[in-house]
Amino acid sequence: MTTAPASSPPGWAARPTLWARWPTRTRMIVLVIAIDLLAALLSCGVIVLNARSAVEVEMKAALSNVELLVSDTIDLAQAASPDTLLQTLRLRVQGLRHVRVTVLDAAGAVVPAPSHRQRRDAYDAPHWFVALIAPEPRQHELPIVVQGKRLGTARITTQPRDEIDEVWGYAVSLSLASLIVSLGLLAALYVAFGRVLAPLTQVADGLTQLERQDYTARLAPPASRELAVIAARFNSVAQALSETRAANGRLNRQLLSAQDDERRATALELHDEFGPCLFALEANAASVIRMAAAEAAPDRGKLTQRAEEISAIVGQVQTLNRDLLNRLRPHALGQVPLPDCLVLLLRDFTRRHSGTSFTGTFDRLGAGYGDVTDLTVFRCIQESMTNAVRHGGAARVTVEAGEVQDGSGSHLAIEVHDDGRGITPDHRVGLGLSGMRERVEALGGTLALDNGRPGTVVRIMIPFESERSEDSSAIPAA
Incomplete structure (x- = not known):
């Protein structure tokens, strides 16, 4: 051993x-x-x-x-x-x-010797x-x-x-x-090496600035071609870090705004939808109490009517509660296969937007790809259809999603096509689209938004592991 x-x-x-x-x-x-x-x-x-x-x-x-x-x-x-x-x-x-x-x-x-000449007895060597x-x-x-x-x-x-x-x-x-x-020669080389290596000292100082999160650091291009390439790459990295930091700041602000908007929308829906229902429940309950407290025998027909009204209001509250919970977190994800969740999403949009036709093809989708990937696919399709109705005024929305294979591996290909007004020249990226892009890029994917002539086309590619798809196929159907 x-x-x-x-x-x-x-x-x-x-x-x-x-x-x-x-x-x-x-x-x-x-x-x-x-x-x-x-x-x-x-x-x-x-x-x-x-x-x-x-x-x-x-x-x-x-x-x-x-x-x-x-x-x-x-x-x-x-x-x-x-x-x-x-x-x-x-x-x-x-x-x-x-x-x-x-x-x-x-x-x-x-x-x-006849004459005494001075002989050399001392030598230099x-x-x-x-x-x-x-x-x-x-x-x-x-x-x-x-x-x-x-x-x-x-x-x-x-x-x-x-x-x-x-x-x-x-x-x-x-x-x-x-x-x-x-x-x-050594003196000349000492001076020359100092001049040649001086840009490296500048690079070290610039890296120190980057380490301290000062992304404004830039290097002047030196005379040496090789060091000029290093300086150019350093400036590119510093610029990319600066842009990434700015993007993160914008994303954080958008996230805070989105959270506030979501809370505001939830509070408004609770006030506008649940408030009247609760008031109606309270009024009907008070009416039943009054009839029960009267000296005369209660009118069975009125009691039945009040009970039916209470039941209808409770059903309405349950529907509103289910819609609200489904918007916050789709309850079917993880419980039923992903294609079935998307079919339910299309049915819900068809119910809420009767003037628009929603169709989808999900035959090439697996049962699931993990919670994060499934939720990303669901939210991207949901947001794309919302934008098609709200901003594009589309009458028809078509969704296609499935697995594709290419040289780089396995991907989920998603395409949402509508026949609305398309992308206007003064188009601005909103919270919904930026949130979709952040979700997709976090998974290593890409998102593209193009004019579909007519309408708009949203194309999304998300890489996934084929083993995960095979393992997730065991999710039981609802």
Whole structure:
């Protein structure tokens, strides 16, 4: 059995590294410095390799030239005395670059120089650089022979320090020049990165404004094309948030107005409809009480008439109560299939608006799609038919609702078509239409209002899950 790994301390996984905590400009400068250092190391490696090869070649050439010089001197001084020859040779090889020549007599003693020239014993190149560049020292002894007699020996030893000093001076000059160029480049990059990244700081400030629900934040388009696209998208998002906030404010105000209108309409209906009925019930009840309290026997016919009037008034009250409750919340939804609820809705409109014909086709509808979806379908059809009668003056209203399948999934397609006056140029969106749109969009659907020539067409598409439709088909019929 596997065990779950121990949980890390809170905030450990989200703790940023030192590199992540650095500003972007600092990280970019550090990357440039790292690239410069790598390039400097590679350059130093190339310089060392080339210098080693160049010093080696220079030492070979210097050794060959000195050997020729010694041989020529010996050949030219064949007639001179041995001491004069050795002194002449010692004088000619004194102070040569890249080599040191020591003249030995026949006994092996060093022949002193006739004049003391200042020899260079101090060098500029450090020892570690000399160790990298200097080749293996070479030594060659050339015999001094005159007329078949050996007068001494010329000992030639390579001395690469002069050549190494030249290479060191070149490397130092090149390094200083590269350093100055790199520092100038870093300064230019620091300024350039600051200018390039400045719009990102503006974006961060703008996002802070959005976080504080200040949707008036806007960014000026920067010179960079990529950052200009980001600024344009930011402004679009800020504008959309501002419009959404304004729309929510309007919706809240409309909701409050709708609630007040609904309460006002309910209060008016209770006053105009239920008030007279209750007054009539009270009058008939008082009449029955008076007849019952009279000394003479009550008139059975009048009692029967009063009872019938009370029964009729109670029936009227029940009808009014059912209509009021049905307007507040359709009692059949969730109890009977959705198509049957819509049929009852059409019958109710036909009863209340006898001058208008209402027909509907609901064969392709399932039994139900959930409380919210069913209520949305019911309210949208109810509001569309109300608008057709109240604002369009329609004589005929046709409703079609059913399931459709397309590439994006399953949808409920609803279409309400009337033959009324249609959409006028000065048409304004009222509470009913805006409420329908909000209901539909809350479910991920769309609502379109078009001229039907004649009349108006309301088209609604609401996505739904086919599994829910199959599960809801088990709702028993009323």
